[in-house]
Amino acid sequence: MTVDITPTSEIFLQKYKPLIDKYNADKVSQMKSYNPEFYSKCASVIPSDAELDSQSIDPKAFLAELLTDSELKIVNDYTIEDLLSKQVDGSLTAVEIANAYIKSAIIAQLATNCIMQFLISYALEKAAKLDTYLKENGKLVGPMHGIPISLKEHLSFKGEVTHASYVSLLDSISSKHALTVEIFDQQGALYHVRTAQPQTIMHLDTWNMITGRTRNPRSTKLSPGGSSGGESATVGMHGSIMGVGTDIGGSIRCPAAFAGIYGMRPTTKRVSLLNSTPGFGGQESIVPTIGPLARSIEELDYFMEHYINDGKPWESDPTSVPVLWRKVELPTKIKIGVLYTDNLVTPYPSIFRGMRTVVDELKKHSDTFEIVDLTPHWFSEQEMLEIYTTNLVLYTIDGNKGQLSLVEKSGEPILPLTQHFFKFGGGEALSAYQNRQHNEIRDDNQLKIFEEFFKKASSSLGLDFILSPTNVAPAEVPAESFYWGYTSFWNLFDYPNVIFPSGVTHDVELDSGVDEKNLLSNEYEKKVWFKDDGSLRYDAAQFVNAPVGLQLTGKRFDDESVVAAVKKITKVLNVGRQ
């Protein structure tokens, strides 16, 4: 896709363009000076940007070409538990772990453009300190000792610029860590990279005016999803073992699905947002969350358990809810409602195939899983239209004042998906009273979902979980993530979700058939399936190697059970660590 985003504003060219150049030069300089020889080798092996952007290249293949065997073991094979035990038994140091992951992150950056900022010296110094501590004290600093965790850039990082992809914030230096950064820092995490997010952090894609577009770690011409697409590309490329993302409309979940990894949107208020985003406070109609992207469900569980139970965010943040991460027991028979389509926008064929494959497999284990088809019970197209409109209106109900002022300050060009977002639900500034009316629609439906689907009562289906697509596409074409409904629905109602790989990958042959007669006529369906000229947008050939990631949803504050259920499901599917 070609979009003219040539900057023309005077202030941008004169004041901000030099700041962008300086910011990006630092990135290149860090990579080069870390290991000039390694960097040259990477540059010679990894194709040009133009090639990566236009072809369906699997960039993970570069790892084997560029890393040593011992480095490959570290970034490919060792789980968090392995890394911890090997540090304890002396067979691995934090410095060795840091070096391996810095190298894989450089490869990830050159192949997918996923890194916003490197923290190479910071990580190496911390690693050395951790090694000394372990030597002197005979024990680990904490549960994340020497574990390389990537951070979405908008989480404030003490002493560094935090711009949240706003060009106008390129000179804004954070005075302290975001609380979540602080918590894992105390637990011994190695921070070596901060990752890319889109302009305004409100695309389900990752494209901004500072570092450009991020690529998918399974197929470089596709989108890694967004807004935590820098995270999904980094984790998907084994550039970190785990990442910290944020989600207000699908921003952890789409990227996790698009990269074929695991991701979680916890119930709000369990993971602290303190100091995590510059500006934009006071919005509480759809509350953002912080959550993990990981390569295995066990590591995702590890993230949540230690963040909450050891990190105790409520001891620093009065908005955090003190609900510990509990050991849960699932029912002997797990009742799962299956939603193939949300009745508003029909998913692409590979998503249907992924859903069917998983359901067929679960049905073979009828001693463990009871499957209920949700279709006859779900909201109608008309009801979904009201819900999705409310969803969109609530995103833009301030008339986008916060975002606009930051974008306009630098004169940065407004990207197409930013324009798309600004017009959500009309994009008009509404009154506090109208905000309440939309909140009421939200609350009524949140209760309806609980009473009809989840409540343990005879009047309800009494489901334990809902299985649904994460997105209409397995991974989107860049700048074409238009419909947020499969994920934003759950932000609106704040039920927790985990994304997991289905084991199914898009297949150009199998997934090419489209019966246009069965498509709906609402505007969202049209936008997803057809171009503005009326021709079919969907083209099976585009999605080579795109993974189908599915979404499991549970009851509010019962995040632990969703994680536990995904462990059981992925075991049955034989989908393990990625």
Next chain:
Amino acid sequence: MTVDITPTSEIFLQKYKPLIDKYNADKVSQMKSYNPEFYSKCASVIPSDAELDSQSIDPKAFLAELLTDSELKIVNDYTIEDLLSKQVDGSLTAVEIANAYIKSAIIAQLATNCIMQFLISYALEKAAKLDTYLKENGKLVGPMHGIPISLKEHLSFKGEVTHASYVSLLDSISSKHALTVEIFDQQGALYHVRTAQPQTIMHLDTWNMITGRTRNPRSTKLSPGGSSGGESATVGMHGSIMGVGTDIGGSIRCPAAFAGIYGMRPTTKRVSLLNSTPGFGGQESIVPTIGPLARSIEELDYFMEHYINDGKPWESDPTSVPVLWRKVELPTKIKIGVLYTDNLVTPYPSIFRGMRTVVDELKKHSDTFEIVDLTPHWFSEQEMLEIYTTNLVLYTIDGNKGQLSLVEKSGEPILPLTQHFFKFGGGEALSAYQNRQHNEIRDDNQLKIFEEFFKKASSSLGLDFILSPTNVAPAEVPAESFYWGYTSFWNLFDYPNVIFPSGVTHDVELDSGVDEKNLLSNEYEKKVWFKDDGSLRYDAAQFVNAPVGLQLTGKRFDDESVVAAVKKITKVLNVGRQ
């Protein structure tokens, strides 16, 4: 105080006045037909409305005159635990308990006009069923078996009119119980009365156009507080053993203090609001809470423990947070910050005296309590002005559209304190964006309070609790509750509070001295201390027998510790069950 609230609207006189008359006639008819002889005796003993309204009568004295010794034991002496154990051992039946409390509620109504609606047959039938159940099963139905709990009227009650003091809702019948009503119902509670609240439920007084004004249970010419003033008068008069109130600005706490009893505003989302208020959903800037009014701190604790741990509201309400009511251990030395004045409005002399008396007593137990004077650390007058303005603006930021439409529908006259409320913070309808800006001021200060006062860190005072006045006056003159700041401050920031009697009562001699020179010049101080003509409003003679109730505040979601601390404090003060 005389106010002209003569209704003139056609629709009011023609359509609604008859509904009001019918509603009130039912109340009288229930009282009379329950026991005509008892009712006549009450009517002859209890003075006329005019006398009660104009004199400082202590109406609790009527109980001894009108009840039998065994009834007096039930309503005066027996705690919840006593009532339960006596039912188990057969020395008391639920029907006997119900009859005693129905009688005391009739006395309470005739003396203080605290009852909105009687549920006499309902309570007697339920009591008979409970007795049968106990006989047949040899065990209690639940922790509230045969316990007479009063309900603030706006909590929906299945099959009954729920009007929330709006004349226009006098024909609105609830299709189900509020969840909180349902929870205690399942646990065996006896509901015999629904209690009065003010017009729009937004006064710190209790006066509406359906049942008129409610009187204070310690001095009939004073206000019982509001908006749960029907509750404080009922519980204060021993018309119920415990009551369910609601609080969005002080509505449990002021009434509890004014009546000399205990009250709690829990952290939001711990007690469910489901089906509790008609209309007005979607407002989340200052979230209301449901909480108990009780005669002892132990019974208040009992309410919270069994509501949360046995009621598990999150199994029915997805907005409820699943934090169990925990057994807490207080620090060996309890650190209490003491705030004599909020730096915006100076309390009346008896409040100062109450604070000093309590602090002096606590200081005598320096092994248990460490007292910190908060004055040098508290917000300045200027900062408090910003906070209180935000507080008020957030109450009325929808331009009072919800309330106005319901008031205008019936043409009911708008009472002076409703007018006062409508003009809070200017009373203009603002935008969603402005709402967010005010939310940000709220959130910044919520964090500041945590970081400066409560956080366990060297940069903080590291307090366990804050002790402060509940109100500027020990109990207000009717229709003169103008300043909400001592309580609404904590609604804005959502820290939990318990109100307890200090043991100090207003004393006309001791509390008469006022040094006008020391008063501040801001508009709120002026309104509280001076009449519109500039003469001093404060008159010590008005407050005969008014009790000084104080407010203890703790950390969010640490409600249990606040209750535990009040147990320790009131033990030291030798203030027990009221």
